[in-house]
Amino acid sequence: MKISVIILISLISPIFCSIGDNLPEFQECVKLCQSYKCQNKKIHSQLTNDFNKHNVIFPLNYLFFWDCNSDCDYKCQQIITSIRSHNNQPMVKFHGKWPFIRFFGITEIxxxxxxxxxxxxxxxxxxxxxxxxxxxxxxxxxxxxxxxxxxxxxxxxxxxxxxxxxxxxxxxxxxxxxxxxxxxxxxxxxxxxxxxxxxxxxxxxxxxxxxxxxxxxxxxxxxxxxxxxxxxxxxxxxxxxxxxxxxxxxxxxxxxxxxxxxxxxxxxxxxxxxxxxxxxxxxxxxxxxxxxxxxxxxxxxxxxxxxxxxxxxxxxxxxxxxxxxxxxxxxxxxxxxxxxxxxxxxxxxxx
The missing domain is CATH 1.20.1070 (Rhopdopsin 7-helix transmembrane proteins)
Structure with missing residues (x-):
């Protein structure tokens, strides 16, 4: 009885492409971040200050396999969500998930x-x-x-x-x-x-x-x-x-x-x-x-x-x-x- 129902709902929710994935500002943010952080390119952009602001990296992040590209993806989710909140726009999902705050490398605390x-x-x-x-x-x-x-x-x-x-x-x-x-x-x-x-x-x-x-x-x-x-x-x-x-x-x-x-x-x-x-x-x-x-x-x-x-x-x-x-x-x-x-x-x- 119990376990079958406990897990059932989490099994029947397929992850489709989310609204956040298709936002031009999110795509541009990820592109800039990966160029600035991962490819060591010098890019002059207001977003580079936001990248640095979200650049709190703990050792556990590396333990949980946060590489440069995935870290950029996370940072851009937070940046775009903050901008949307400031503009009184609703929070949206990225890759089928809400933009949760990361704790010591943990995605969903x-x-x-x-x-x-x-x-x-x-x-x-x-x-x-x-x-x-x-x-x-x-x-x-x-x-x-x-x-x-x-x-x-x-x-x-x-x-x-x-x-x-x-x-x-x-x-x-x-x-x-x-x-x-x-x-x-x-x-x-x-x-x-x-x-x-x-x-x-x-x-x-x-x-x-x-x-x-x-x-x-x-x-x-x-x-x-x-x-x-x-x-x-x-x-x-x-x-x-x-x-x-x-x-x-x-x-x-x-x-x-x-x-x-x-x-x-x-x-x-x-x-x-x-x-x-x-x-x-x-x-x-x-x-x-x-x-x-x-x-x-x-x-x-x-x-x-x-x-x-x-x-x-x-x-x-x-x-x-x-x-x-x-x-x-x-x-x-x-x-x-x-x-x-x-x-x-x-x-x-x-x-």
Missing amino acids: ASTIFSLLNFHVNYTNFKNVNRQYRKTGNKMYLQYLYLLTISMVGWIFSTIFHIRDTSFTEILDYYGASFIIFTNFYVILVRYYNIYSSRELYIVQGVFFVAYCLHVLKMTYNWDYSYNMIFHLIIGISGMVLWILHSLRVARTYSSNYQVLNNSISILPYETKILTKLNFLGISKSRNIPYLPIFLNLWLIAVMGFEIGEFTPWMKLIDSHSLWHLGSWVPQLIWYDWNIWDLEVDRALHK
């Missing part, structure tokens, strides 16, 4: 921080799930560990991409996100249909891995945004539907066994952990727990509005996409607590 938050919560969840796996030996916990591992790698790729946007880091971000979506669908398929025998697991894993490889090959030889959008919408929505159906099934099971589960000492620690977090929202009732995947899906659908209703970055730092990353972090604070609770309820009923 807010999205970088929020991507790291997503990585951290997955890392914390990995430790919790791994503890349960070692305690119970339940194979489903192992499937969640696969998903968490791939999610951490995916969020590392997202962080790298927002630190420095290049064609290579963009590819890493897309392929990492694709792998997360595939694995999320695989995990809910295993959970919903209770595919726990080793032979069946190997078959399903093999099918998904081959499908992912074919997808990567297709995108490598023909980078098609429309195909990528449709493909991931199908996988993502299918995963969401299965999570909701699973939630409803758990709700029926919980309701029919409420007296037993409500007095179960073995379930109490997991239930208490969830209720403690839900208490901040004022909905800390045991009967609400089974429906959490539905609520979390609705939350993610709601925060998709940040991507749909895009706005000019606040202080050239925080844009709608960065807030989408922040919004996607919230459900993960409780999502694996619910998955642990779900498996422990199942174990308590089948002892």
Whole structure:
């Protein structure tokens, strides 16, 4: 459910040529800067003073592969944006992105921080799930560990991409996100249909891995945004539907066994952990727990509005996409607590 929707929006936004790219003043600025800075030509222009004013270069800029040409591109984005602001003209995008202020070589500081938050919560969840796996030996916990591992790698790729946007880091971000979506669908398929025998697991894993490889090959030889959008919408929505159906099934099971589960000492620690977090929202009732995947899906659908209703970055730092990353972090604070609770309820009923 969650990861497929978390990454879905960032996968379906192709980068077209932006208004800023075609501005004659921007093109002239880049040409002059590259001649003045990169080719050591003496050019007498008012813009040369602006180049020097924006010439704060930190060692980390070189670490993140800001060469002279890309640095000129960045400086000219800032110069043209400042001029447009002074003339009460709207901010425009360059190369499909807003002209963010660079911090120590980092292109998008807010999205970088929020991507790291997503990585951290997955890392914390990995430790919790791994503890349960070692305690119970339940194979489903192992499937969640696969998903968490791939999610951490995916969020590392997202962080790298927002630190420095290049064609290579963009590819890493897309392929990492694709792998997360595939694995999320695989995990809910295993959970919903209770595919726990080793032979069946190997078959399903093999099918998904081959499908992912074919997808990567297709995108490598023909980078098609429309195909990528449709493909991931199908996988993502299918995963969401299965999570909701699973939630409803758990709700029926919980309701029919409420007296037993409500007095179960073995379930109490997991239930208490969830209720403690839900208490901040004022909905800390045991009967609400089974429906959490539905609520979390609705939350993610709601925060998709940040991507749909895009706005000019606040202080050239925080844009709608960065807030989408922040919004996607919230459900993960409780999502694996619910998955642990779900498996422990199942174990308590089948002892």
